Amino acid sequence: MQHPVIPQAYLDKVTPLLGDEATLRTFIDYCQRPLRRSIRVNTLKITLPDFTERAQKQGWQLEAVPWCKEGFWLQRPAEQENLPLGNTAEFLAGMFYIQEASSMLPPVALLAGESGTTDISRVLDMAAAPGSKTTQLSASMNNQGLLVANELSSSRLKVLNASLQRMGAMNVAMSHFEGQVFGQWLPEGFDAVLLDAPCGGEGTVRKDPLALQNWSEAALHKLAAVQKELMDSAFHALRPGGVLVYSTCTLSVEENQQVVNALLNRYPQALVVESLAGLFDGADKAVTPEGYLHVWPQLFDSEGFFVARLRKTQSRLRPERQKRTGKFPYVPAARQQTDEICHYLQRTFGLVLPEQHRLFKRDNDFWLFPSPLLEWMGQFRFDRMGIKLVTAHRQGFRLTHEAAIALGKQAVTGRYELSPEQLESYYQGKDLFVEVPPPQGELLLMFAGCAVGLGKGLNNRIKNSLPRDLVRDGRLVGWV
Numbered sequence: 294m295q296h297p298v299i300p301q302a303y304l305d306k307v308t309p310l311l312g313d314e315a316t317l318r319t320f321i322d323y324c325q326r327p328l329r330r331s332i333r334v335n336t337l338k339i340t341l342p343d344f345t346e347r348a349q350k351q352g353w354q355l356e357a358v359p360w361c362k363e364g365f366w367l368q369r370p371a372e373q374e375n376l377p378l379g380n381t382a383e384f385l386a387g388m389f390y391i392q393e394a395s396s397m398l399p400p401v402a403l404l405a406g407e408s409g410t411t412d413i414s415r416v417l418d419m420a421a422a423p424g425s426k427t428t429q430l431s432a433s434m435n436n437q438g439l440l441v442a443n444e445l446s447s448s449r450l451k452v453l454n455a456s457l458q459r460m461g462a463m464n465v466a467m468s469h470f471e472g473q474v475f476g477q478w479l480p481e482g483f484d485a486v487l488l489d490a491p492c493g494g495e496g497t498v499r500k501d502p503l504a505l506q507n508w509s510e511a512a513l514h515k516l517a518a519v520q521k522e523l524m525d526s527a528f529h530a531l532r533p534g535g536v537l538v539y540s541t542c543t544l545s546v547e548e549n550q551q552v553v554n555a556l557l558n559r560y561p562q563a564l565v566v567e568s569l570a571g572l573f574d575g576a577d578k579a580v581t582p583e584g585y586l587h588v589w590p591q592l593f594d595s596e597g598f599f600v601a602r603l604r605k606t607q608s609r610l611r612p613e614r615q616k617r618t619g620k621f622p623y624v625p626a627a628r629q630q631t632d633e634i635c636h637y638l639q640r641t642f643g644l645v646l647p648e649q650h651r652l653f654k655r656d657n658d659f660w661l662f663p664s665p666l667l668e669w670m671g672q673f674r675f676d677r678m679g680i681k682l683v684t685a686h687r688q689g690f691r692l693t694h695e696a697a698i699a700l701g702k703q704a705v706t707g708r709y710e711l712s713p714e715q716l717e718s719y720y721q722g723k724d725l726f727v728e729v730p731p732p733q734g735e736l737l738l739m740f741a742g743c744a745v746g747l748g749k750g751l752n753n754r755i756k757n758s759l760p761r762d763l764v765r766d767g768r769l770v771g772w773v
């Protein structure tokens with residue numbers, strides 16, 4: 294690993310926060326250690342017992358992350374260690390997300406103690422890409438309710454979209470605005486808001502040795518000003534009684550405690566801090582006097598992180614501002630179309646339409662939108678809502694790749710289990726030739742019980758329907 298650049302000005306800044314010389318030395322020592330690899334199991338696609346059993350067979354050693362029951366530090370056998378985890382069959386099949394352990398904290402803090410979909414049916418992830426926390430929230434919500442995932446950067450929005458599809462997230466609506474708009478455009482519209490803010494990234498030096506190279510006080514203050522604006526918007530977007538989590542992967546007080554405290558000082562009657570001291574066994578090591586978690590890298594041998602949890606206790610409305618809604622090109626699917634689609638899904642895959650979603654049509658495509666979204670339709674411009682379920686063609690309908698990924702687990706017919714070799718050919722975009730003819734017609738291709746996409750049985754061949762942009766040349770690694 295390249296030695297991290299830690300400017301003296303930065304050390305001068307953190308020394309008083311760390312307290313004494315010995316802690317400073319430990320901090321520097323940990324900043325120089327390679328980061329432990331961690332993953333989060335995607336329970337939308339595989340159960341924890343099934344995943345751990347599979348991992349054991351691979352020789353993967355899993356150590357539980359204490360604050361996230363789906364999170365594990367991972368050690369692979371020596372011969373696999375240098376092979377990219379992102380090329381494993383398990384990764385491509387959406388069984389897990391590669392996520393730094395401390396980054397699993399904010400979604401856990403947001404949903405801790407909230408009773409699932411009854412209290413929390415509308416969640417906002419205000420700065421969402423590349424989607425580690427969005428996919429974590431979606432899985433924790435069990436694909437129910439509505440999760441709005443907003444991101445300012447267009448290129449990162451594309452990555453977010455790819456993550457959502459791979460992981461089978463169906464309850465997400467993406468948007469592409471400055472987070473600053475939510476407070477006025479959807480005032481008090483959310484039960485929970487996560488602001489995982491753009492930040493100086495001081496805690497990420499173990500992953501990115503150059504993270505601190507351009508560190509400066511001026512940059513830090515500029516970021517803090519944006520964070521305060523985003524916090525104000527997050528506060529106004531939250532309904533009274535709702536919960537707000539603020540998090541960063543940086544360590545400075547200016548971007549963390551001071552941002553939260555600024556909001557508390559602004560609305561002292563309308564907000565309370567909820568201490569995170571009891572979030573998990575050992576959280577007390579990281580807790581600040583205010584009840585926030587300030588995770589130094591040396592505390593849990595992780596990246597640095599900051600998390601605060603607030604509850605809104607009173608309404609505070611601001612005058613609404615003109616929204617940019619744009620055109621809304623979808624119409625609710627007609628009764629007859631809905632019936633035909635239900636019939637097609639039932640007949641071909643033994644699938645039923647998920648109850649918490651509504652079917653909409655745009656041109657020849659039918660989309661499943663999370664139903665809490667209906668209230669906001671036409672009032673707010675979302676980039677992509679829910680999932681595209683089927684496309685109509687002359688002879689009927691065709692399930693889409695993304696719907697196959699998200700719903701395939703529930704299918705009872707039309708499933709075809711691939712061997713590891715067949716899976717590799719499938720991801721390489723090749724047709725599969727098999728000795729025993731597969732069931733003819735549309736097939737849901739499965740790997741270890743996870744839906745990976747679609748094919749079509751034609752005599753002894755399975756025609757490959759993997760979207761071209763997902764085709765990859767490389768070999769898969771890590772299977773048994």
Ligand code: SAM
Binds near residue numbers: 419424425445
């Ligand atoms: N939550 C993400 C995850 O866990 O994968 C990481 C988010 S990253 C810390 C912060 C994100 O905020 C970046 O993707 C950045 O492009 C985005 N961003 C920057 N300014 C923003 C703004 N004003 N509104 C919304 N997003 C913004």
